[in-house]
Amino acid sequence: MSYGAEVCPPAQAASNRMDDISDDDKTQKNTARITLRPAPAGARLLTVFSTLLLLALLAAPCLAQDWVRTGSGLGIEKVRLAVPDFKPSNSDPQNAALLKTFNDTLWNDLDNSGVVELVSKSFYPLQTPGLPAEVTFGIWNSPPPNAAMMAFGNLGVAAGKVTVQGWLYDVKNTASPQVLGKQYADTASDDATRVIAHKFADEIIYRLGGGIPGIAESKIFFVSDRNGHKEIWMMDYDGSNQRQLTHQGSISLSPRVSPDGSRVAFSSLTKSGWDILMYSTDLNRLVSFPHFGGTNLSPAWSPDGARLALSSSRGGHSEIYICDSSGGGLHAMTTGRGPDVSPVWNRKTGAQIAFVSGSTGLPQVYTMEADGTNQQRVTDQGYAVSPSWSPNGQFLTLAWTRKYGPGEPGSSDIYLMDIASKQWVQLTHDGGRNDFPSWSPDGRHIVFQSSRSGKEEIWEMLADGTKLHQLTFTGRNSQPNWSWK
Amino acid sequence: MNRKTLKLFTTTIALAAILALGACKKKVAPPPPPPPPPPAAPTASVSVSPDTIQSGQSATLSWQTTNATDVSIDGIGAVQPTGSQSVTPSDSTTYHLVAKGSGGTQEATTRLTVTAPPPPMAVTSSPSEEDLFGRNVKDIYFDYDKSDIRGDQQAAIQADMLFINQHSNINFTIEGHCDSRGSTEYNLALGDQRASAVKSALTTAGINPSRIKTISYGKEKPFCMEENEACWQQNRRGHFVYQK
Numbered sequence: 240m241s242y243g244a245e246v247c248p249p250a251q252a253a254s255n256r257m258d259d260i261s262d263d264d265k266t267q268k269n270t271a272r273i274t275l276r277p278a279p280a281g282a283r284l285l286t287v288f289s290t291l292l293l294l295a296l297l298a299a300p301c302l303a304q305d306w307v308r309t310g311s312g313l314g315i316e317k318v319r320l321a322v323p324d325f326k327p328s329n330s331d332p333q334n335a336a337l338l339k340t341f342n343d344t345l346w347n348d349l350d351n352s353g354v355v356e357l358v359s360k361s362f363y364p365l366q367t368p369g370l371p372a373e374v375t376f377g378i379w380n381s382p383p384p385n386a387a388m389m390a391f392g393n394l395g396v397a398a399g400k401v402t403v404q405g406w407l408y409d410v411k412n413t414a415s416p417q418v419l420g421k422q423y424a425d426t427a428s429d430d431a432t433r434v435i436a437h438k439f440a441d442e443i444i445y446r447l448g449g450g451i452p453g454i455a456e457s458k459i460f461f462v463s464d465r466n467g468h469k470e471i472w473m474m475d476y477d478g479s480n481q482r483q484l485t486h487q488g489s490i491s492l493s494p495r496v497s498p499d500g501s502r503v504a505f506s507s508l509t510k511s512g513w514d515i516l517m518y519s520t521d522l523n524r525l526v527s528f529p530h531f532g533g534t535n536l537s538p539a540w541s542p543d544g545a546r547l548a549l550s551s552s553r554g555g556h557s558e559i560y561i562c563d564s565s566g567g568g569l570h571a572m573t574t575g576r577g578p579d580v581s582p583v584w585n586r587k588t589g590a591q592i593a594f595v596s597g598s599t600g601l602p603q604v605y606t607m608e609a610d611g612t613n614q615q616r617v618t619d620q621g622y623a624v625s626p627s628w629s630p631n632g633q634f635l636t637l638a639w640t641r642k643y644g645p646g647e648p649g650s651s652d653i654y655l656m657d658i659a660s661k662q663w664v665q666l667t668h669d670g671g672r673n674d675f676p677s678w679s680p681d682g683r684h685i686v687f688q689s690s691r692s693g694k695e696e697i698w699e700m701l702a703d704g705t706k707l708h709q710l711t712f713t714g715r716n717s718q719p720n721w722s723w724k
Numbered sequence: 725m726n727r728k729t730l731k732l733f734t735t736t737i738a739l740a741a742i743l744a745l746g747a748c749k750k751k752v753a754p755p756p757p758p759p760p761p762p763p764a765a766p767t768a769s770v771s772v773s774p775d776t777i778q779s780g781q782s783a784t785l786s787w788q789t790t791n792a793t794d795v796s797i798d799g800i801g802a803v804q805p806t807g808s809q810s811v812t813p814s815d816s817t818t819y820h821l822v823a824k825g826s827g828g829t830q831e832a833t834t835r836l837t838v839t840a841p842p843p844p845m846a847v848t849s850s851p852s853e854e855d856l857f858g859r860n861v862k863d864i865y866f867d868y869d870k871s872d873i874r875g876d877q878q879a880a881i882q883a884d885m886l887f888i889n890q891h892s893n894i895n896f897t898i899e900g901h902c903d904s905r906g907s908t909e910y911n912l913a914l915g916d917q918r919a920s921a922v923k924s925a926l927t928t929a930g931i932n933p934s935r936i937k938t939i940s941y942g943k944e945k946p947f948c949m950e951e952n953e954a955c956w957q958q959n960r961r962g963h964f965v966y967q968k
Contacts, residue, residue, distance in 0.1 A: 492908060513940065536912050555920065580909045622906065
C-alpha cells in the first residue's frame, strides 16, 4: 500500500478507517497477549512488540476521539518525510541565526516524534524549495529521496518580527499535493522562533501521526541541583529552554504538574519537615498549601485536577492520603506498617491509584480503587518503584530491579506492564540506574532519569525503548514529570 | 630423650635449685654502730599558702625553725623562730629564710607566684552540653530496607537512653538516613520509619516525646559516598542531632 493514498486529506482517511475499527481492535488484543510475556524478549520480539505497542498506544485515544484508526501501516512503515532546510524570504541579517534555530528544532521534533522516517539530507537535490512554486515533484518522490511527504517553507525578519511560512506536501499526489499550509508571525527572538517550529512540527505530527496532538509544546518538570540545592526546574520537551522555578534553598523533590498546567505540586524540606508545596506557573510563585505535619511526599494529581494523592506519615507510618487540590479534606487511603509512597492516578479513568508499598519487605507496586478498596500487588519480585500510568490507562511503567539483593548484579530498569494481564516488557537495557518514568501526553514517549552517563540525568525514549537520547547535561537532574498536554 | 640425658637434665635442675636456695639464705651483715650524735643543728622550713595568687590578693607565709637563735627572711627582716605573716606582693617573690644557731646555719626558700588578673570574659574549659551530647549519644544503625532496631544496636540505644534521661533539659532531633541504592521517594518514607523507630524506643522507655523531633533525609544527605556495603551501612542510620 503506498503512503500517498494512505495519508491524503484527513477526512478521507477517517472515513476509510472507520470501517476497520472492530477488526483491528481484535487483532490488537490478540497480539498484545502474544508479545507481552514475562520473559525478556529477544531483539526481534522487541521490534515486533514496539510496533504493536505503538498501535496499542494509538488505539485507545483514537477510539475516544471517534474518528480514526490510523492505519495499521503507520507503526511498521513510517511515512518517508523530507524536510529541506527552510530558506530566507528576505535579506535581513537576523535570518541566519533564527533559521538555524528553526531548522534544528523542526528536524528534532519530527525525528523524535516516532511517527515519520526523515529522509536523510544527503539525498536531497541541490535546489530545495522555499515556496510551493519551487517544488519539483519528480526529484522528491523518486529515489534517491523517494519521499512520500515533504515539509518546506521560508523565514524572514522584518521590523523586529519574524514571519514563517510552512507547507506539508504529499509529493506523490502531484495533482493535489497540499496537506498543510501555515503562516506564523511573532517577535524576532530565538525563543519565539523555537515555539513556531514546535507548533509547525505539531501540525505535521497531528496529520501524519493519526490525529493525536503532537507534544512539541509540552513541558517537562524536573529536579536539578546545578545551582547548589535541589530545586524544581522546567524545560521544553526537547531539553531546550531550561529554567529554575523554585528557590527554597533546601531540598525540593517530586514535581508533579496539574493536568491544566497551571500548578506544580512538589515536596520540600521546610523548617517543620517535609511539606507539600504548590507553585503557580501563572503567578510564577508559591501559593499557599496547608501544612499537614509528618513527612509528606510524592504528590499526584487526579486527571480532573480536583484532587491530590500523596504520602504522609502524619499518623505515624507513611500512608497514601487523598485531599482536594487546595489541601482540604485530607484522609488516609491505606493502613498498615510498611511505608506507602509514590501514588499515581489512572490518567484515563481517575478510578484507580497505583502506589509503592514496603509492607511485605522490598517495595512493590500495588493498585487500588481510588476509594482505597481492592488493593492488589502487581509486581511479583525484586524492588519495584515509581509507577506511572500511560495516558490511555492501559499500561504502567515502573522502575524495577527484578533480581535484587546481596550478590545480585541487577540494575534498576524501566519496565512497561499491561495492567490487565500483569504481563511486562523491559524497556531499558543499557546500564545505570533508571528511575522515575513519566509518559508524554501522546503516549508515544517516556522520559526518565538515568545514571548511565555517570551521573543522574534526564533521558527520553519512545515508549518501545528506542530513540533514546539525553535531555540534561548540567549538574544532577532527576524525577522528570511530563506535562499532561 | 634417653636415660643419660634425662639424668644430666635432672642434675642441672637440682643444682640450679640449690644455688637459688643458697642465695636466699645468704646471711645479712650486722649493722654498723651508730655514729655519735652531732651538735644540735638548726632546722628550718618555710611555706606559702596558696603558692599562686592573682595580683592584689594576699597569701600567708609560714615558717618553722628549731635550734635557731637568729631567724630572718629576705625582704621582711628578723622574725620569730616560728610564725606566720600575710604577704601581698605585686610580683612573684622568692622568700629566703636563714636560721642561725649554735649548731650552724640552715636556709629554706619558698616561691609565691603572682599572676595577672584574668580577662573579664573567662572562657570555661568544661565541655558544653552539645559536646557531651555528641560524645555520648550514639547513632543507631539499620539493616538494609529495615526499620526495626536490631539486636546489636540495643547496647547503643540503652546508653543513649541513660544519657538522655540524665540530661532532661536537652532536646534533640533524630534524622532517618538510607543508603544510596533505593529510589528517592521510597527511601524518604523508609528514613521516616527509621527515625520513628528510634523515637518510639526512647519514648517507650519513658523519655518525653516533646523533646524529640524526627526528620527523614532518605538518601539526600549521605555520610559516606562510596558504593560498597561498609559505606552503605554508614548511611543506614538514625542520627542524633543536638537541638539548640
